[in-house]
Amino acid sequence: MGSEDGGTMCTFKIRNATNGDIPAINGLFKGEYGLGYPYLMTHLPADQINLVAERSGRIVGFARAAPYGVYAHVWELCSLVVESDARKLGIARAFTVERIERLRRMGVKTLVSEAVTCYEDCASQRNLHNFGFKPYGLLPFVHPWIRPEVLGDQPLSLLLMVANLNGGTGFGSRELFLERGDMDALTLITEPGTLVPPWQARISTNIDPLVKNGKLVHGIRGADFVDIPLNHLSAIEHRHSLRAQGYRFAALLPGFTRDTSEPLDFLRVYRPPRYDLTFDLVHVTPNLEPLKHYCQEEFITP
Numbered sequence: 001m002g003s004e005d006g007g008t009m010c011t012f013k014i015r016n017a018t019n020g021d022i023p024a025i026n027g028l029f030k031g032e033y034g035l036g037y038p039y040l041m042t043h044l045p046a047d048q049i050n051l052v053a054e055r056s057g058r059i060v061g062f063a064r065a066a067p068y069g070v071y072a073h074v075w076e077l078c079s080l081v082v083e084s085d086a087r088k089l090g091i092a093r094a095f096t097v098e099r100i101e102r103l104r105r106m107g108v109k110t111l112v113s114e115a116v117t118c119y120e121d122c123a124s125q126r127n128l129h130n131f132g133f134k135p136y137g138l139l140p141f142v143h144p145w146i147r148p149e150v151l152g153d154q155p156l157s158l159l160l161m162v163a164n165l166n167g168g169t170g171f172g173s174r175e176l177f178l179e180r181g182d183m184d185a186l187t188l189i190t191e192p193g194t195l196v197p198p199w200q201a202r203i204s205t206n207i208d209p210l211v212k213n214g215k216l217v218h219g220i221r222g223a224d225f226v227d228i229p230l231n232h233l234s235a236i237e238h239r240h241s242l243r244a245q246g247y248r249f250a251a252l253l254p255g256f257t258r259d260t261s262e263p264l265d266f267l268r269v270y271r272p273p274r275y276d277l278t279f280d281l282v283h284v285t286p287n288l289e290p291l292k293h294y295c296q297e298e299f300i301t302p
Helices: 020-032 093-105 121-129 180-186 234-244 286-300
Strands: 002-005 008-011 013-016 049-055 058-067 075-084 108-114 134-141 157-163 209-212 224-229 250-254 263-271
Touching: 002 157, 013 093, 020 049, 020 058, 020 075, 049 093, 058 093, 075 093, 093 121, 108 121, 121 157, 134 263, 134 286, 157 250, 180 250, 180 286, 234 263, 250 286
Parallel strands: 075 108
Antiparallel strands: 002 008, 013 049, 049 058, 058 075, 108 157, 134 157, 134 250, 209 224, 224 263, 250 263
């Protein structure tokens, strides 16, 4: 692969990463985020896709894809980093194309990617949009100690973006048991007519919400998150209880499959680690400003 740069051909090669590449990969992370970066690689799990970009025999980029939590047939595009001197050569795009093509051949149905929101140019959000990803919510204050030169001690917020492969899962005819406020939020990220009854199907079994406690890094805690299954009447009771505990709207997971059963819809809610955080450091593309405003207003409401 290659790219024109100043009239010369700058070639690079994408290949599978090996455990022997880990020191170079971690060097990329440290160069991008600083020596205190807390999420360094210790091994390359066999159940993931791990790629490196080589230029002139040196590793200048790393990207991976991994199964998305407990959800079946759902993978995440994550951890893409390119050395500053090797940018604008098409490496990031090549990483994205390669991962998507591999996952498509594997039969993966749904792709997730969590775009950063700490930069005003919203470049990662725009890039994912170009690959067919659509926004399905905000994940406020997720990762502690990322970009401290920009965010200080505020955890990094992300935009949840979803794309479908091989027919995808997406919305079906499943009944959604939602509070009015959450329905209002969903109308800001779904196309008109998507959430209009009559519904044709609901599940008969109560499934417990999935809890993910916030990370603690360098004494800074990230937000807690809970995924509530929406296709059973119990969703309303779960939502009332979590709202009373300070959980706010974050995102929708449409047609995600928790194991090998039928697809379900999940509402993701979050509880901030503290309340002196600010949405002023959360930047989204103009079409998502109404969603950001909704989340910001809910955040500051007691």
